[in-house]
Amino acid sequence: MVEEETLVKELKSKETQSNAFEVLVTNYKERLYWHIRRIVLNHDDADDVLQNTFIKVYRNIDGFKGDSKLFSWMYRIATNEALSFLKQKSKKLGLTDGEYKDHVIENLQADVYFEGDEIQLKLQKAIATLPEKQKLVFNMKYFEELKYEEISDILDTSVGGLKASYHLAVKKIESFLKED
Amino acid sequence: MKNKHTNKNPFKTPKGYFDSFEDNIKDKILKETAAIPKGAGFGVPVSYFDEFQTKLSAKIREKENTTKVIPLNPYSKIMAIAASVAAIAFLVLSIDWNGNETLSFTDLANSDIEAYFEDNELDLSTDEIAKVLPMDGYELNDFVEPQLNEENLLDYLNENVEDFEELNLENNE
Numbered sequence: 001m002v003e004e005e006t007l008v009k010e011l012k013s014k015e016t017q018s019n020a021f022e023v024l025v026t027n028y029k030e031r032l033y034w035h036i037r038r039i040v041l042n043h044d045d046a047d048d049v050l051q052n053t054f055i056k057v058y059r060n061i062d063g064f065k066g067d068s069k070l071f072s073w074m075y076r077i078a079t080n081e082a083l084s085f086l087k088q089k090s091k092k093l094g095l096t097d098g099e100y101k102d103h104v105i106e107n108l109q110a111d112v113y114f115e116g117d118e119i120q121l122k123l124q125k126a127i128a129t130l131p132e133k134q135k136l137v138f139n140m141k142y143f144e145e146l147k148y149e150e151i152s153d154i155l156d157t158s159v160g161g162l163k164a165s166y167h168l169a170v171k172k173i174e175s176f177l178k179e180d
Numbered sequence: 181m182k183n184k185h186t187n188k189n190p191f192k193t194p195k196g197y198f199d200s201f202e203d204n205i206k207d208k209i210l211k212e213t214a215a216i217p218k219g220a221g222f223g224v225p226v227s228y229f230d231e232f233q234t235k236l237s238a239k240i241r242e243k244e245n246t247t248k249v250i251p252l253n254p255y256s257k258i259m260a261i262a263a264s265v266a267a268i269a270f271l272v273l274s275i276d277w278n279g280n281e282t283l284s285f286t287d288l289a290n291s292d293i294e295a296y297f298e299d300n301e302l303d304l305s306t307d308e309i310a311k312v313l314p315m316d317g318y319e320l321n322d323f324v325e326p327q328l329n330e331e332n333l334l335d336y337l338n339e340n341v342e343d344f345e346e347l348n349l350e351n352n353e
Binding site for chain 2: 119163165170
């Protein structure tokens with residue numbers, strides 16, 4: 001894998017930008033896709049958001065100061081894009097955020113790209129009941145196995161706060177799954 | 181003769197490895213013992229990731245082409261001037277020069293104000309809100325004695341308190 005610093009330099013230079021961007025997409029498309037997919041749940045929506053994320057990265061790379069890692073910066077863009085996508089979509093349908101979440105979960109069972117069993121469907125329902133931040137932390141820690149320091153960099157929250165969020169989320173999900 | 185071998189440890193660990201070691205172990209155990217499925221159950225179309233790059237490049241090209249500036253033609257300039265004159269004339273005529281009634285803040289419906297805040301990201305700080313918020317209609321008890329549900333309270337603290345552990349909740353439960 002190309003060193004991050006070199007990649008950023010190449011992304012900022014007009015001559016090398018095109019090739020460097022291809023490398024960037026190859027390196028991060030899957031990780032960012034799954035991060036987005038766990039927020040928006042539906043494949044087509046995840047595809048839209050992923051494309052918009054990379055377009056934003058492409059257009060704003062000159063503004064990337066290197067204060068955080070490139071990976072954290074892209075994750076932050078992907079998270080913001082996914083959350084605003086959900087907000088826009090619920091507004092378009094005239095639903096509240098909560099009603100829209102229920103609507104997406106109901107449609108999940110009929111989604112051809114959801115291959116989960118009954119318990120995995122129930123898990124998604126449980127995750128949907130969590131407050132936004134707990135949901136993000138749970139997905140990033142449990143499924144994406146990111147370190148607290150990395151999540152802290154992406155969500156701009158203290159490590160202590162993240163640990164509390166994660167443990168609370170696990171407890172809530174477990175008790176939801178135990179319910180009949 | 182100088183000894184080439186030293187006792188210096190040639191091995192290194194990633195930065196912060198030992199600091200986060202305990203947390204990593206705890207979370208691994210939590211994941212192993214939690215009664216939560218290990219997979220989320222999502223799938224993707226066949227060769228989606230292989231074709232993604234081509235699709236993305238096409239979209240970037242398309243966006244770049246559609247955002248090119250189209251030069252204004254002389255007619256549209258004239259039309260723009262005519263529209264401006266018409267708009268000014270309409271504004272002048274529509275003002276009720278003799279009317280005594282002026283609109284004030286109280287004429288605004290609450291729903292309009294709420295819709296404005298909903299549709300515009302104003303990003304006001306609490307200080308800025310406090311400066312304009314009329315306090316006459318509120319009693320101190322509105323804030324001091326709220327009916328709080330325990331779960332809502334925990335969620336609020338979790339969302340807003342930076343160092344959750346400092347609250348020392350477990351000892352006071």
